[in-house]
Amino acid sequence: MRGGSARLRASSRRLTVLSATVVALAAFAAYYNSFGGPFILDDVLSIVENRSITRLWPPWTALSPPVGSQTVSGRPLVNLSLAVNYAIGGLNVRSYHALNLLVHVLAALVLFGVLRRTFLLPALRDRFGRACTPLATAAALLWAVHPLQTESVTYIVQRAESIVGLFYLLTLYGVIRGAQSPRGTVWYAGAAMTCLLGAASKEVMATAPLAVFLYDGLFLAGSFREALRKRWGLYVAMAATWGLLGYLVVSTDHRGGTAGFGTQLSTWSYARSQFGIIVHYLRLCVWPSPLVLHYGSEPAKIAREIVPWATLIAILAGATVVALWRRLAIGYLGAWFALALAPTSSIVPTADLVFEHRMYLALAAPVVLAVTCAYTMWDRLLARIGTSGPAKRWAIPAVVLVAVTAALGGTTVMRNRDYRSKLAIYQDTVNKRPRNFRAWVGLGSALFEEGKTSEAIEDYERALRLNPGFADAHNNLGNALLRLRRTEEAIEHYRKALRLEPNSAKVLNNLGKALATMGKPQDALEYFERALRIDPWLAGAHVNLGNALLRLGRPKDGIGHYEEALRLRPDDAEISNDLGIALARSGRTQESIRYFERALRLEPAFAEAHNNLGSALVAVGRAPDAIGHFEEALRLRPDSPEIHCALGDLLAWAGRTGDAASHYEQAMRLKPDQVRAIDGLAWLLATHDRDRGGDPARAVGLALRERELTGDGDARSLDTLAAAYAAAGRFQEAVATAQRAVSLASTAGQDQMANIIETRLGFYRDHRAFREAARPAEGSPLPGLPRAP
Structure with a gap:
């Protein structure tokens, strides 16, 4: 007898493990194609721009999410989970999706465990006990693969819903195990802890103690009074977690004003709209189409939008109350559904009326109801027709379950495809909700990121036609106009956005950037500084402030801002390059080399960093090392006249005059008025013999062209012209021009240049042309690029 019982228990354990494995594998199959989905909507603020997740240790930073409208605001454990992902792979989306799926699979397995044990309780054992594992498997399976869950699993930052769902279920599971275990205290402590983690x-975790209490009174203790008597300590501990929830909500100003009675929607407007929304949720449970990322719904205003759905919800609520009063299990399903939705679908307004992820926990109720009703009807049918035997009993239900699971799972896979890119998910959203102005802005942003600026502008303008007071649309339209160099129009939209949101650091930063683009860096400083007072962690504002200071000739003042930006975004090659420029212009060229090299480690194909590193190496006397960087910069940007000039200068110094001339010529083809190229080529042609590429007549022509472009007040241009005159045998003109150059250099305090030109002046007075020396011997100091400074 004992051996038979042991075999039965072993068989039951094997079935349980097999069932749990099937649930997990089905969930993985449904979400296998979700791993490439990009960051969208709230992901940007909560992940991409969230500095608090960039350090996992010590954990206090990650447990202190930013205060504002971010999804992570007031949710420290969600923020910590994102910090774990950032530590694993930075902003690589795959690890984020993997953790989302892991949480969902764990939640499905806990739901399986809760249901299996519930069906074995005395209140339900007679009806469902012998089928406890298949029923729990079916319900957990359908819940795990249901397309309504995609928003909580595939939309990365909405892991907040799946994480709280996991802790909600774990809390209930811990209480069930505690009531059945001789070590109940340990399980109860675990339940209290998961309740705290959920908070x-x-x-949503606010309703978990109530859900547990109802379950206890209906299924475990026999009555609500007995539940309190037996487990009052547990309920005190769980109720204490409300204190943490209250603190997190109040300390974040009701999550940046997105929840609570201070939102834009009134309590009545929000509540009356929820009747129709709850019915919509119920419809999606049965027929999950169409699924929408962001509804952008307006509040219900007229009777026909309110009364029919309010009546239906009142009937369902009344039926739930009656069922609970009569201690019927179905009443708990109704209560579970209501409690799971209560924090977001009641009288407490939130910023958005409807989101599908709010159904994550609530979905369990209609799924369990469907599974148990189907089983009950099938069981009665079998009893009527007299069929027996496990094969006949379970064959048709198994086929039906596989078919429904495949249909739901296949729909989930297809829905995941909508998340494959920003463009795809926003296009899907505007197709389904064409009056959703936020979705049009999202679509515009996706197009903007793909370089389709004109199309993006059309979508931003469409959003503004739907809602002229939407600050994000004005801000994003400003960004698009700025890219098209329609700067004044961009500034107008930034100012409109700023009037709507005067404390938006993002808009202040963008307005400052536009002013700097217009050549008003001094005016821009004010906006960058205001942006940083509001958000000291806004790396872009630090960079833009540094750039403005650089343009104002204050590179030393900009260094600190570049350093702070690099601390905030250590993997940003452009910031490292900008810091290198500021250091070089502050006379700290040797230090700048380290940052140019760092930029190239982060982004090896960064042409500007190659060019800047080459210039810095030349400045510290390492010209041979610089040539390769200029050549690589030119390979990456063959249409850059500046890089052609830099390489031409260096090759001229190295004695490769033919190659140098070719680069100057190419620079002039790309930009005919490129003074540096004209000067370099004219100098080469004037200071080298004909057998080394010299051409005095052309040198004079180029030098005269240079003087036209620079005027008669540039000492360097006149120095070149004097050398060209001398090469052409026009020594009287050479002397007069060189004297003018010496005078200008002296007046400007350029004594070194004046002395060098004075030396060449001696050649001209002796009726001799000046000839550039050949390349210095290896190891000799580089006297600057081939000319005097």
Whole structure:
């Protein structure tokens, strides 16, 4: 007898493990194609621009998410989970999706465990006990693969819903195990702890103690009074977690004004709209189409939008109350559904009326109801027709379950494809909700990122036609106009956005950037500084402030801002390059080399960094090392006249005059008025013999062209012209021009240049042309690029 019982228990364990494995594998199959989905909507603020997740240790920073409208605001455990992903792979989306799926699979397995044990309880054992594992498997399976869950799994930052769902279910599971275990205290402590962790994840956890209490009174203790008597300590501990929830909500100003009675929607407007929304949720449970990322719904205003759905919800709520009063299990399913939705679908307004991820926990109720009703009807049918035997009993239900799971799972796979790119998900959203102005802005942003600026502008303008007071649309339209160099129009939209959101650091930064683009860096400083007072972690504002200071000739003042930006975004090659430029212009060229090299480690194909590193190496006397960087810069940007000039200068110094001339010629073809190229080529032609590429007549022509471009007040241009005159045998003109150059250099305090030109003046007075020396011997100091400074 004992051996038979042991075999039965072993068989039951094997079935349980097999069932749990099937649930997990089905969930993985449904979400296998979700791993490439990009960051969208709230992901940007909560992940991409969230500095608090960039350090995992010590954990206090990650447990202190930014205060504002971010999804992570007031949810420290969600923020910590993102910090784990950042530590694993930075902003690589795959690890984020992997953790989302892991949380969802764990939640499905806990739901399986809760249901299996619930069906074995005395209140339900007679009806469902012998089928506890298949029923729990079916319900957990359908819940795991249901397309309504995609927003909580595939949309990365909405892991807040799945994490709180996991802790909600773990809390209930811990209480069930505690009531059945001789070591109940340990399980109860675990339940209290998961309740606390859930409170640190999302506000939905506020209803968990009530859900547990109802379950206890209906299924475990026999009555609500007995539940309190037996487990009052547990309920005190769980109720204490409300204190943490309250603190997190209040300390974040009701999550940046996105929840609570201070939102834009009134309590009545929000509540009356929820009747129709809850019915919509129920419809999606049965027929999950169409699924929408962001509804952008307007509040219900007229009777026909409110009364029919309010009546239906009142009937369902009344039925739930009656069922609970009569201690019917179905009443708990209704209560579970209501409690899971209560924090977001009641009288407490949130910033958005409807989101599909809010159904994550609530979906369990209609799924369990469908599974148990189907089983009950099938069981009664079998009893009526007299069929027996496990094969006949379970064959048709198994086929039906596989078919429904495949249909739901296949729909989930297809829905995941909508998340494959920003463009795809926003296009899907505007197709389904064409009056959603936020979705049009999202679509515009996706197009903007793909370089389709004109199309993006059309979408931003469409959003503004739908809602002229939407600050994000004005801001993004400003960004698009700025890219097209329609700067004044961009500034107008930034100012409109700023009037709507005067404390937006993002808009202040963009307005400052536009002013700097217009050649008003001094005016821009004010906006960058205001942006940083509001958000000291805004790396872009630090960079733009540094750039403005650089343009104002204050590179030393900009260094600190570049350093702070690099601390905030250590993997940003452009910031490292900008810091190198500021250091070089502050006379700290040797230090600048380190940052140019760092930029190239981060982004090896960064042409500007190659060019800047080459210039810095030349400046510290390492010209041979610089040639390769200029050549690589030119390979990456063959249409850059500046890089052609830099390489031409260096090759001229190296004695490769033919190659140098070719680069100057190419620079002039790309930009005919490129003074540096004209000067370099004229100098080469004037200071070398004909057998080394000299051409005095052309040198004079080029030098005269240079003087036209620079005027008669540039000492370097006149120095070149004097050398060209001398090469052409026009020594009287050479002397007069060189004397003028010496005078200008002296007046400007350029004594070194004046002395060098004075030396050449001696050649001209002796009726001799000046000839550039050959390349210095290896190891000799580089006297600057081939000319005097």
